[in-house]
Amino acid sequence: MDAGATEADAVEGVHDGESYSICLDYPTMSDITCTRCGQTREGLASPPFPTELGQRILGSICQVCWKDWLKQQTSIINHYALDLRNPEARRMLTTQTETFLFGTVAKS
Numbered sequence: 567m568d569a570g571a572t573e574a575d576a577v578e579g580v581h582d583g584e585s586y587s588i589c590l591d592y593p594t595m596s597d598i599t600c601t602r603c604g605q606t607r608e609g610l611a612s613p614p615f616p617t618e619l620g621q622r623i624l625g626s627i628c629q630v631c632w633k634d635w636l637k638q639q640t641s642i643i644n645h646y647a648l649d650l651r652n653p654e655a656r657r658m659l660t661t662q663t664e665t666f667l668f669g670t671v672a673k674s
């Protein structure tokens with residue numbers, strides 16, 4: 567536990583994606599330290615998914631990396647001919663999202 571981090575500093579004070587704490591009071595489009603590229607840049611304006619993963623992306627992935635993923639996602643969908651109405655295809659894409667952005671799939 568990092569006792570030194572105040573609420574306002576929560577986003578910048580953490581560099582390890584595994585022990586991440588998201589400050590939900592943070593205003594939108596704030597700078598975040600991206601766990602993927604390590605740069606401090608603008609984050610997303612809102613969670614890309616209404617899930618825990620979406621919150622994690624919002625709090626720790628920069629816009630640049632997110633755009634990288636969107637490009638990658640398009641090629642994955644084309645490559646595997648994914649039908650996103652299929653829950654299994656969506657699950658696979660979620661796993662790919664997490665792997666691409668965070669390097670590993672979190673165990674919970």
Ligand SMILES: [Zn+2]
Pocket residue numbers: 600601602603604605627628629630631632
């Ligand atoms: Zn990044």
